[in-house]
Amino acid sequence: ERAGVSKSLVSLVLRSSPKVSDKSRQAVDEAIEELGYRPSAMARSLVSRHSGVGGMITSNAHDVFYADVVAGVSSYVNEHSEGIVPLILHGNNNVEEEMLAARRFLELRAEWLMLMGSALTDTTIEGIGRETPTAVIGRWFESDVVDVIVNDDRAGAIMATNHLLDLGHRRIAHITGGGGNGSRTREKYYRRAMEEAGCEPLVVEGTYLQPGGARGARELLDAPGPPPTAIFAANDLAAIGAMDVFRRAGRAVPNDVSIIGYDDIAWAGLEPIDLTTINQPSRQMGETAARLVGKRRDDSNLRGQQVLLEPKLVVRSSTRAI
Structure with a gap:
């Protein structure tokens, strides 16, 4: 009544319908502001049969890399997907927990679902993708059912x-990510680059977390023979863990050992760490995933896409020439 328009027109404005004229939209918006009205998301979802929930599942709550991906998703959703609230659950590197999280989102009728570093099988992921628009971030497989967004780990x-x-450097060790997504690809092409240079690969198992990197570094220090002069760690957290072990053992970085990581998380650029690393465009990965699932939410006939993003070398003070 305050806006001087019908209830049905108010409903169209609240749903951001393009059918409403600018003049009518302005009148309704002004009335809403004057009255301090806030629409009920629950009531709106019951009427529209849309939950307004966007689901995100990370494989590891402790991996800082995923925080940047989530920031990219949130940024895109806030700007382009009015009425969608992104929610996060963690799979904790456990297939059963990840599947339980996916079921919960499907029961909520999530508008879309994003799996970050998923441990689920390709078949399971495609099954989820048939129920709601789904994107997989950080793991490559070919599918026209889900969107796949990855960094080029080979490069x-x-x-x-x-x-x-x-x-x-010629004695270069690699601390793996323990079989995590992308880890085996990074190891494979580390080996290939070493062999092409006529150097012997030196691989120890780690994880994508600091304790895994520290464990790999201790194994390298305890091994017979001279320690490596350089280390390529599977990600930045592993590199930071390795850096700490070498420094505690009295070996300076980079004077005694050069260390390079992977991801370019925010911590990597802090002065005490100043880690040379490979930048994954994590925020861009999140934005791309949000854009693709948003399109398929609006048009169910669209097929899933595969997007390969390029990494960049970021040189800081943790590596030096010998």
Whole structure:
């Protein structure tokens, strides 16, 4: 009544319908502001059969990399997807917990679902994708049912290894991510770059977390023979863990050992760490995923897409020439 328009027109404005004229929209918006009205998301979802929930599942709550991906998702949703509230659950590197999280989102009738570093099988993911628009971030597989957004780990691993080789290092070790998504690809192309340079690969198992990197570093220090002059860690957290172990053992970084990581998390650029690393465009990955699932939410006939993003070398003070 305050806006001088019908209830049905008010409903169209609240749903951001393009059918409403600018003049009518302005009148309704002004009335809403004067009355201090806030629409009920629950009531709106019951009427529209849309939940307004966007689901995100991370494989590891402790991996800072995923925080940047989530920031990209949130940024895009806030700007382009009015009425969608992104929610996060964690799979904790456990297939059963991840599947339980996915079921919960499906029961909520989530508008879309994003799986970050998923441990689920391709078949299971495609099954989820048939129920709601789904994107997989950080893990490659070909599908026209879900969207896949990944960094080019092949190029990144070669870039990291060649950086150390170009600095004159020949005894270069690799601390793996323990079989996590992208870890085996990084290891494979580290090995290839080393072999092409005529160098012997030296691989120890780690994880994508600091304790895993520290464990790998201790194994390298305890091994017979001279320790490596350089280390390529599977991600930044592992690199930071390795850096701490070498420093505590009295070995300076980079004077005694050069260390390069992978991801370029916010911590990597802090002065006490100042880690040379491979930048994954994590925020762009999140924005791309949000854009693709949003399109398929609006048009169910669209097929899933595969997007391969390029990494970049970021040189800081943790590596040097010998």
